[in-house]
Amino acid sequence: MSREEPTVPEQPTPAEPVTRDVPPLLDVDGLSVRQAGGGELLHGVSFTLAPGERLGLIGESGSGKSLTALAVLGLLPAGLSAHGSVLLAGTQIVGARDRRLDRVRGRTVSAVFQEPLTALDPLMRIGRQLAGPIRRRRGLRGGALRAAVSTALDEVRLSARVAGAYPHEISGGQRQRAALAMALACEPDLLIADEPTTALDVTVQAEVLALLNGLVSGRSMALLLIGHDLAVVAGVTDRLAVLERGSLVESGRAEDIVRAPRHPYTRALVESAEAFEAEFDRLAP
Numbered sequence: 434m435s436r437e438e439p440t441v442p443e444q445p446t447p448a449e450p451v452t453r454d455v456p457p458l459l460d461v462d463g464l465s466v467r468q469a470g471g472g473e474l475l476h477g478v479s480f481t482l483a484p485g486e487r488l489g490l491i492g493e494s495g496s497g498k499s500l501t502a503l504a505v506l507g508l509l510p511a512g513l514s515a516h517g518s519v520l521l522a523g524t525q526i527v528g529a530r531d532r533r534l535d536r537v538r539g540r541t542v543s544a545v546f547q548e549p550l551t552a553l554d555p556l557m558r559i560g561r562q563l564a565g566p567i568r569r570r571r572g573l574r575g576g577a578l579r580a581a582v583s584t585a586l587d588e589v590r591l592s593a594r595v596a597g598a599y600p601h602e603i604s605g606g607q608r609q610r611a612a613l614a615m616a617l618a619c620e621p622d623l624l625i626a627d628e629p630t631t632a633l634d635v636t637v638q639a640e641v642l643a644l645l646n647g648l649v650s651g652r653s654m655a656l657l658l659i660g661h662d663l664a665v666v667a668g669v670t671d672r673l674a675v676l677e678r679g680s681l682v683e684s685g686r687a688e689d690i691v692r693a694p695r696h697p698y699t700r701a702l703v704e705s706a707e708a709f710e711a712e713f714d715r716l717a718p
């Protein structure tokens with residue numbers, strides 16, 4: 434939804450961020466993503482995120498959630514270009530060169546993705562991988578660095594033994610915890626989590642999500658949580674933004690959207706989440 438031209442005219446102004454008097458940490462304004470051939474995949478998306486706020490970005494597969502995240506990180510794949518404005522802690526990401534992006538990534542913002550192996554080096558033990566960002570961010574060495582690695586593992590409920598393991602030697606849930614520890618080791622102001630639990634077993638999903646929730650709120654870190662499951666995302670976020678085929682169709686307080694969705698697409702997402710819950714209750718012993 435562009436600020437000049439709301440897609441849903443009857444909709445009231447979307448809920449304001451929780452914190453009104455501080456500038457947004459992330460200000461996405463009229464963000465479009467285009468293919469080299471000219472086709473547009475994301476159409477003028479706008480939203481803001483205040484420091485410490487949690488925003489859920491939801492929508493079906495292919496609605497543009499990951500492209501939004503990648504554009505915010507300045508990580509769009511070759512052949513795709515971003516247009517509009519993405520201000521992250523005052524730095525313009527659209528059109529920025531790598532040097533400027535390097536200053537922002539891993540300091541202001543870091544990310545976890547659906548597949549933790551993308552973030553982990555298969556040839557390096559977990560402890561060494563974790564030590565890299567901690568050393569860079571906090572300047573620790575030797576025993577102090579080893580202690581900080583242990584603490585970082587402990588925070589994501591991994592035993593110190595995991596430090597000596599290679600990524601293929603631990604489970605998918607443990608790998609996602611390790612990837613989360615790496616993202617948090619940078620002490621970013623904003624964590625972007627793109628479907629962080631989708632590839633995990635249902636029971637492990639709940640554990641990792643609860644962990645993510647606790648760690649983000651404990652650090653007053655802002656969170657952009659991307660997912661297709663409205664019930665899951667709404668449970669962890671203050672506000673929701675709903676994407677449909679590359680356009681933002683609704684945004685507001687998570688509880689308001691779940692209770693009274695305005696846009697037909699959002700209504701369908703809420704109804705399908707409710708139908709799933711009802712089926713789950715019916716099947717549960």
Ligand SMILES: Nc1ncnc2c1ncn2[C@@H]1O[C@H](COP(=O)(O)OP(=O)(O)OP(=O)(O)O)[C@@H](O)[C@H]1O
Nearest residue numbers: 474492493494495496497498499500501510513661
């Ligand atoms: N590199 C690319 N080149 C061309 N089209 C792309 C590229 N990456 C994504 N797309 C297209 O852009 C649209 C949005 O993709 P995106 O990955 O953002 O969706 P998504 O909402 O994250 O979906 P999912 O939940 O399946 O990850 C889709 O139609 C997808 O096919």
